[in-house]
Amino acid sequence: MVVSLERLWHQSQAREILRSEEGYALSVRRMTELESVFGQLKNNREFRRFWRWYMDKVSLEVGWLSLAHNLLKQDLWDIPFGSWKSNTNVRLMLDT
Numbered sequence: 001m002v003v004s005l006e007r008l009w010h011q012s013q014a015r016e017i018l019r020s021e022e023g024y025a026l027s028v029r030r031m032t033e034l035e036s037v038f039g040q041l042k043n044n045r046e047f048r049r050f051w052r053w054y055m056d057k058v059s060l061e062v063g064w065l066s067l068a069h070n071l072l073k074q075d076l077w078d079i080p081f082g083s084w085k086s087n088t089n090v091r092l093m094l095d096t
Contacts, residue, residue, distance in 0.1 A: 041065055 017023040041047045047065065050058050 037069060041069060045069075 018027055045065075045068075050061055052058055052061050
């Protein structure tokens with residue numbers, strides 16, 4: 001079994017940073033900013049796996065997913081206020 005001392009050093013540095021108040025605030029911010037987007041992609045858009053191989057193609061696929069997510073979000077906010085009554089209507093509008 002091989003243990004990288006550099007990896008262990010980086011792990012300890014990361015743990016120290018996350019245990020500080022500033023590190024905790026950053027991790028909480030990350031949870032609310034990124035995890036909600038991935039949750040929406042996985043749950044609402046039924047994204048389960050990448051269809052491409054190799055990092056450059058997967059990066060391209062992530063870019064397309066991000067673009068679609070942002071366009072749908074922009075389209076949602078362009079709807080005049082009060083023109084929809086519930087989330088069901090919004091979902092129907094986004095799916096068309």
